[in-house]
Amino acid sequence: MVARAFTVSFDGLEARQVEVQCAVTAGLPAFSIVGLPDKAVSEARDRVRTALSAMSIALPSKRITINLSPANLPKEGSHFDLPIALALLAALDILPRDAVERALALGEMSLDGSLVAVVGALPAALAAAEGDRCLVCPRACGAEAAWVGGAEVLAAASLSDVVRHFTGQSPLPPAEPGEVTAGAKTGCLSEVKGQERAKRAMEIAAAGRHHMLMIGTPGSGKSMMAARLPGLLPPLSAAEALETSMIHSLAGLIDEGGISRARPFRDPHHTASMASIIGGGKTAKPGEVSLAHNGVLFLDEFPEFPRQVLETLRQPVESGHVVVARANAHVRYPCRFMLLAAANPCRCGFLSDAARACSRAPACGEEYLGRISGPLMDRFDLRVEVPPVPFQDLDLPATGETSDMIAARVLAARAVQETRFAGHPSARQNADAGGRLLEEVAPLDDEGRRMLTRAADRFGLSARGFHRILRVARTIADLADSPAIRAPHMAEALSYRLLAGPA
Structure with missing residues (x-):
């Protein structure tokens, strides 16, 4: 049986998924976890076993092997508890296998089966949306994960709630996003x-x-x-x-x-x-x-x-x-x-x-x-x-x-930059402009060009310093609502550069 878990390992912001494979075979009574687990993952067998016992679910007297695939990806954290439990219940035919295979799950379990919040619910929801799956997570993570919007988020308080949902006894309602806050007010x-x-x-x-x-x-x-x-x-x-x-x-x-x-x-x-x-x-x-x-x-x-x-x-x-x-x-x-x-x-x-x-x-x-x-x-x-x-x-x-x-002027200047760089995904503000793009967006008049050239010769500006002065002058011109960079804009930009250290 296979269930999918989210692991807190990233390449940029792309979440990696781990397949939790559960096999119940005849043999000695044992419960083992393989696939480069850390201590928290290895201890999941005790938490899962005790949580199932609290739900009056007895494990069979057979050898149970939980494989975390791919095996070469290190696994760490307690968020594998829930997917391990779901894969085990599906392998025992307590849960429908097709429903469990379509889910991506994460969550730590207490010994009584209640689900504890873990980190990474928002990227997990993004991974679920990209894979066209639903996300099953602890209730405390539901409001966070629901912000993605592209995936159905099922937030449960305990493993028994998840079991009742997948068996159709008591379906879980989709989680609602949390509040949007404006942040703490800073001084003036x-x-x-x-x-x-x-x-x-x-x-x-x-x-x-x-x-x-x-x-x-x-x-x-x-x-x-x-x-x-x-x-x-x-x-x-x-x-x-x-x-x-x-x-x-x-x-x-x-x-x-x-x-x-x-x-x-x-x-x-x-x-x-x-x-x-x-x-x-x-x-x-x-x-x-x-x-x-x-x-x-x-x-x-x-x-x-x-x-x-x-x-x-x-x-x-x-x-x-x-x-x-x-x-x-x-x-x-x-x-x-x-x-x-x-x-x-x-x-x-x-x-x-x-x-x-x-x-x-x-x-x-x-x-x-x-x-x-x-x-x-x-x-x-x-x-x-x-x-x-x-x-x-x-x-x-x-x-x-x-x-x-001041914020009103900053907002107006940023609106100008947003329009300017609309066709350039690599640039959002003037500080991002470089190379040919900077030459296009920062035209100089003759006096401003002569001023910058004299400063470069006199103070030994590096190529980076030269371009950074152009970017600052472009921002000063934006604050003045000027399409071109004038000599006063260039003079002010230079005054902020030629201080305290190499140019």
């Missing part, structure tokens, strides 16, 4: 006093999905502004929300089956390991770069992160995906995020203040920011100095623009 950017240049840079970064680095003394407002960046971003589209939620489902971060339209904002501590940032571990789980997909990855105290962690960001920032390679897994995750970083100018933080700087200034600043390599610094489109705010300005009432006012 008008609460940040001063720092108008940094606020303008954040507007540009949000409009074009550009990577941004803020350098300033402690207490100048870097983290405060970063926390308000989500309020400038438009909500996720339906496709983006589903794509992002599948990654969060794999990490077990979806709460009560609800899907959020707010863009992810991840801010790991600088002591985080490379596996937690990039992804990895025994089963190649997604890291912070993937959990920030379609959102923002904020790295405060940027130079304090381990050098190896910082260098691994270079490829994901460029490509929009990350490949996590392990001995027993080779997984490709999407990670199209906006990198926002903040750093002090030196270890003590007061390099620009002669009265408070340490005795090693300015060498300490060069050494501290030197932890950020040239190739990584080259990937920041916007580099902004965040000076300390004078004490007298802190007593003034907040008079700056609100986050809603």
Whole structure:
């Protein structure tokens, strides 16, 4: 007998299915599981046996072999309990075999037969829809899995509910999708006093999905502004929300089956390991770069992160995906995020203040920011100095623009980009444009071209830096509702590039 299970192993976002083959043959009484199972899978035989006993179902005095196929794919987790139980019941002719073969199942079973939630219900539903099968899962996973819409989702509270459904005694109703939430309300950017240049840079970064680095003394407002960046971003589209939620489902971060339209904002501590940032571990789980997909990855105290962690960001920032390679897994995750970083100018933080700087200034600043390599610094489109705010300005009432006012301009600029890149699936915002496409969408007037050429010669811009300045200038022109890039747009883009490190 064969039933199909979902295993938490991915190639991109395509779920892999495992066939659970059950054979009941004459021989010694035994219950064995084969096919590279881990400890949790091997223990399924005890959970399944006890759960069936709680339902007054006695296993025959024969040898029972459960084969998880393909055998070369490592199996881990407790979500194989339900498909193993279904295959066993079908092999014993308690359930109709054709109905079980058309189902894709996942779920952990308690000793009394109740079903416990597991991670990965949303990608499992996607795999079921692609295979034209129904999905059988625990009730706690039903609201999450129902978001796919292309597959019938049967959410049961216990194994006995599943048995009554397949035998026609009490059919299970299809599960309903969970709630759509707008996300937690962030603070308003008008609460940040001063720092108008940094606020303008954040507007540009949000409009074009550009990577941004803020350098300033402690207490100048870097983290405060970063926390308000989500309020400038438009909500996720339906496709983006589903794509992002599948990654969060794999990490077990979806709460009560609800899907959020707010863009992810991840801010790991600088002591985080490379596996937690990039992804990895025994089963190649997604890291912070993937959990920030379609959102923002904020790295405060940027130079304090381990050098190896910082260098691994270079490829994901460029490509929009990350490949996590392990001995027993080779997984490709999407990670199209906006990198926002903040750093002090030196270890003590007061390099620009002669009265408070340490005795090693300015060498300490060069050494501290030197932890950020040239190739990584080259990937920041916007580099902004965040000076300390004078004490007298802190007593003034907040008079700056609100986050809603800036978000309206960001939304309008993104709408222009959505129209511009409608025929180019590889590009969504200006930060994605490259090569011939960038030349088409970023035309320069004569003065702007001369300005960019002089800057490239004087400051030794790399080819990457040259193109990133063009992208930023295109975004600034979009915010100004200008079809072409003018000299003022190019001048502003250059001013954000030629700061703090190699161009």
